[in-house]
Amino acid sequence: MSAADELDPTASVLAFFASELRRVRREAGVSQTDLARTAYVTPSLLSKIEAASRVPSQDLAEELDRSLGADGHFTRLWPLVIKHAYPPWFRPYVELERNATVIRTFQVQFVHGLLQTEDYARAVLSAGRPDAVEDLLTARLERQRLLDQDLPPRLWLVMDETVLRRVIGGPSVMHAQLAKLVRAAANPRNVIQVVPYSAGAHAGFGPFTLLSFAEGADVVHEDGFSRGQLLADPEDVQAAVRSYDLLRAVALSPDASIEMIIAAMKELSP
Template identity: 50%
Template structure:
């Protein structure tokens, strides 16, 4: 997999998919004599966001791309097709391959000891987590993280099996209001097939895995393991590594509470800590 030249001018449509998407929107909008305000109204966003997307300075949500296809005759879904390339540009180069694999996966088994993983975070929780690193492109990072979650809602969703330490539910990120919204979403997810959520009670003293990791499975091909870490995560595809990750995940599932108890446990912590 090739990596784009990160030193290239990000606003040059020739080298940045994000800039290319914005330039195409602007050219089509101006050709049809549609104002930014009109496009913003159709896409349920502000004039300023349209301007930033056209300038290649903001990552467009999928809803924006779909609105462009509806507003611009004869686009034939072009902007929805360009959207994944524009979205990919928001991620750091080392994470882009993982995002592509995540999008193609049929199942995703994840363990997180300290935070909710990005694929289930609310926008407020994601913003609180990401802004801790003081990034200059916070809005793009939040948009990109939330858009990843479409894999759980599409017609053929990626099946998520999530194991969390109980600490994750009690670790206040942002504020009590942020956590109330986040745990409400997690509780609903725990009740929604085909997804599964399990909680590792604090009393279990889980010392098996200190780092977040996930096992991605596909309709064709072998499993791949992603290990999160600082300053960056990494992918593992060697047979022995994948086997070790699968064994570790099986043990984590066995140590955690049954899936049928997860929603009630989440709801109890939500009421005790965040109301």
């Protein structure tokens, strides 16, 4: 008996998705190999998804519906699956981020997750030696879909120069990541600024993100050692806003920041 046959569909949302996939596929008389081919994934990945050991992407959920004629069944299940792919402490932030109209973030070590390339994100996530890098990667890349909406949130990214200088994943991966930042900066809804080393001490003692909404008060997400925390107390929010204003004041202008990013890219070129 396979691991997929031993699944308890009530154990988790992912297990339910896996058991439903196996049920619908078998009822349709389709083998894993044939479904993998029509859904444009490897048989190995499909087997892991049916065993509830991998999280499916939204694109794959849509392909499963198309291939199996499932009338949107897996696409409707997918939001529940991806929600539970995030660590429990991070899920409230993801929900708030999805509804934000303005995202202001300061980063001291890595590019913000919303602008990470797949290879860069994999390198960042792998550094912590987690048990499920690929699932965490899928979840992170799916978060980026909110920037592809018809009216995405306005994004203001301030980062320490260290983010540009720390080579993550090797020169080619880092070069591609910096190139993505340059492309993102060309979008009028995005602003990217770099706090140069020459600024000396500044108000950003650690990474944090301010989320603003069409209705309701701002909130702050503050990164920590093992997990972040959401802060909604007005005094905490105002302190974060003040720190962010001070960071923008000492940062390079958007144009000068892009020039620095391009210069860093050239240093990585062969």
